[in-house]
Amino acid sequence: MSNGYSHSEHFPGPIHNPPLIGGEARKGHGEHGHHPKLQHHFDDMDQQLEASTLGMWVFLVTEIMFFGGLFMAYLMYRWANPTAFQEASAHLNKAWGGVNTVVLIVSSLTMAMAVRSAQTSAKPKTQVLWLVATMFFGTVFLGVKVVEYTDKFTHHLVPGPHFQWTGQYPAGAEIFYSLYFCMTGLHAVHMIIGLGMMTVIAIMAWRGKFDADYYTPVEVSGLYWHFVDIVWIFLFPLLYLIGAHYGAGH
């Protein structure tokens, strides 16, 4: 009885943490004088936001290492096959890669503005507009990716039994395209997950869940979206731009 933690076992009663939905919860919490979205294990809304942000960053660190493994493979194989990687990269369409980089940067801007619109208690319609704009540009990115992948399939550049390479380094080029599909594929999967998250967030925003007092879900999914953008910032030059001078004497 001395540990001080067991009192709840001895006084079973209504759980002191009801689902925090709708006006009922607000009324129930009114006596405490705090925000209905504040979970009981946090002192205040600031601490809650900070804990969520930190938690998302811990997840993003594992994501950095997840993609990091592929970047490691890229570094090692490119170091071992420098010319082959240049030759293989020269076959990627730099313009598509550049367009997609710009598209993702625009989507990051609209995402930042979506978070800001929630922070400033903008109308639900405004919040939804920024989120839908973000999803639009995310979808454009994936659309361009579909065009590129289709092109690679029709030109037999997909590693496997049907891979065909007319250049000097078929084996090295196949490794490059394996990495190309793994890295851009994993990135695309993250984009698709991001679109799913944004759908949920947009619905919540539409229902007026977010304002200056509570915008944690928008903030946290924004972090994820920006992270996916950062991955592409590195993928674009490393995959698309290393072959520009192939055959120029080195």
Next chain:
Amino acid sequence: MSGHIASPKAYYLVFLALIVGTGLTYAAALVDFGFFNNVVMLTIAVAKAALVILIFMGVRWSSRLTWVVAASGFVWLLILFGITMSDYFSRGWMVGSLR
């Protein structure tokens, strides 16, 4: 809540810098600097990533703890690259392109 709210101007400026950075990366790739093409494009990429992390992701205004956690990801990444490559560099495996 007292979370920092950046001005739209800050976001638009970062956006502009990211677009200019992308243009520079593209233009620099068309000029033949040899090995230094890699240095140029990765320097610009790191600068772009830093802008996104500090402003768009708001780490600039986050707690010290968030700074440490965010930075730790990149520190571990450098450990991964550094130790793995030191092994390959020092053994002379797989030198020369596969044909």
